[in-house]
Amino acid sequence: MFKNYGLLGIEHLEKEDIEEILDLAFVYKDYINKGIKKLSTLKGKSIVNLFYEPSTRTKNSFELAAKYLGANVINFTTQGSSVQKGEILKDTVITLTAMGIDAVVIRHNMSGTPMYLKKYINLPIINAGDGMHEHPTQALLDMMTVKEYKGTLKGLKVAIIGDIVHSRVAKSNIIGFSKMGSKVYIAGPCTLVPEIAKKFGAIVKNNVEEAVEGADVVMGLRLQLERQKKNLFPSTGEYAKYYGINSKVLNLAKQDALLLHPGPVNREIELTSEVMDGEKSYIREQVTNGVAIRMAVLNLLLGGKEYEKVI
């Protein structure tokens, strides 16, 4: 059903939807690897990238994905736009819609913004990260990376470590991996790991070692350094000592475990450079898969029948 609607969160996807997206993304990954980077699937479609928050990888990844599929892309940043003149979000998007765009990709610092827009415009909306709510394409590319190297998601132990409560990546991954039959363990400072996450299928641990032990996947999260000012943890040094992922912690995971991180990484805080650049790190693969996932999502939302031709 998401095909006629948009991708607002992993929450709204069925297991079959996720499988369909991943399957198509693997096809696109193959295309990219073969150097086929100019398709006509979305020829004549226009997509606007609305980024109200800084982003390197997500924004460029969406732009490349749209361009590989042959779509026109407008990059909208708040600087130099009517937003600076006080235009409200709803009016900005209605204006853009009037210019004939076909889909909106939105990144916003406030939770719920994609759903908010959906109330006012009848176009597919793709959530590229909203506040502390969800970041569905990130979770999809994480699931793709794990599936690529593990063959399946079912029965895997996935440990997500860090600031769970403020992380849209963690939330989308908890929901997504749980839907696909993985067991998700979460850990971090108790000020940043909400007990209530168990209602979403996560298993809450108070220390990192227990969460990581025997894991197939270990995922670090970016620590927002301003959280320290709110006394959610005493210092980055203490954070790194007890909640950072180093080789000692990583060795508790399975021998062939994957280390993931949505980036950008605070080196020597949530990950040591040793593990980040080590052989278990699949952080670069995540980025590559991000383009393929976004191609798949855009195609499924906008491509109509063209999709079958690709497969």
Place this chain on the structure above:
Amino acid sequence: MKKLFKNARVIDPSQGIDDILDILIEGEKIAGIGKNLTSFDAEVEDLTGKIITPGLIDMHVHFREPGFEKKEDIKTGMLAAARGGFTAVACMPNTNPPLDNPYLIKYVIDRAKEYDLIKLYPIGCVTKGRMGIELSEIGKMSEQGAVAFSDDGSPIGNSALMKRALLYAKGFDKVIIDHCEDPALSEGGQINEGYMSFKLGLTGIPASAEEIMVARDVILAKETKSKVHIAHISTKGSVEIIRRAKELGVNVTCEVTPHHLILTEDEVEGYNPLAKVNPPLRTSEDVEALIEGLKDGTIDCITSDHAPHTKEEKEMEFEYAPFGISGIETSLGLILDKIVKKGVISLSQMVEKMSLNPAKILNIDGGTLKQGSFADITIIDPYIEWTVKKEEFLSKGKNTPFDGYKLRGKAIRTIVKGKEVYKEVHHESLVGPGRRFDL
């Protein structure tokens, strides 16, 4: 000018009455109440099947004037109140400028007098500018007609200042009404802290933010032997603290809103700004505790916390949308249908909580149908089935999460000092006597 209402079910807990009786109104006053009253020169009306109660009093409303007339003004607020069945309201002082001095109290009273609708009682600020730093002129404001004091919208964060306010107001026999919220715990909060706040990625307002302040207030009321009224309680813990405080003899009263009695945080699903309210909608466990508190008398009053906002404000992104529900036109209907009809409380208890107790707490006229008192009367038709339609609100604020609710029972006439200020002109459907339900 005399009026004789015959055969209504008269409910007046101040006299322990719940019976089919007649009421004679002479001018502004109630001239008689009893069986088979007659009068040779009165206009007689048969109210069989209707209910007469003392005029309802909503002791917690925001009429926004001065300063926020786009949201509501004194006239539209009073019209909405009359439509809701209320003959009197107490207005919170978080206006712009805030009602923190006797001149503004007088201004609001004078504005209300221009319209000759319902009775309007201003509440003054506890602190100058609602800043929580210096006490405002409680004595002078009382003399001008302020009936209570509150910094509503904000708590009185400084405990020493709260203690002084309680002590000082005692000298003028006035109650302090506190909006209980520990600002450090609720900072940045949008909705209840719990399942929904994590799911939607919104900063939560924990139950502790309210309960810590409720506990503090009852402790201070005990120590100072003063009276305190806790506004809009929303959590199970608050009910428990107040219940215990009352057992210990502390002079504490409290109120609850219809929305906290009926809705849970689930209402916020999909980022619904109409369900964004402070204190936030809580969990079903809290709702059950509030209902229990209503039943056993821990909760003294039902108030709407009528908080009108413009459409534009409520249509902003969730985090920008202001807190509040426009509630004065749905309050009685919701309580009749969702609380009284379900047998949680009796009609008589409802009248206590929506008329008698607010009159006692604020020490104002009303809450009774005793012979010789002002003829402030609400006439309720308990059988009317109606649908909440926000576009029909007389309030400027159409911000309600109850739009489309089908309810049974509402006020059909509102009479203030013998004068009819509201009369229902069209009924959606009148239900015959064959479909009675027991109230």
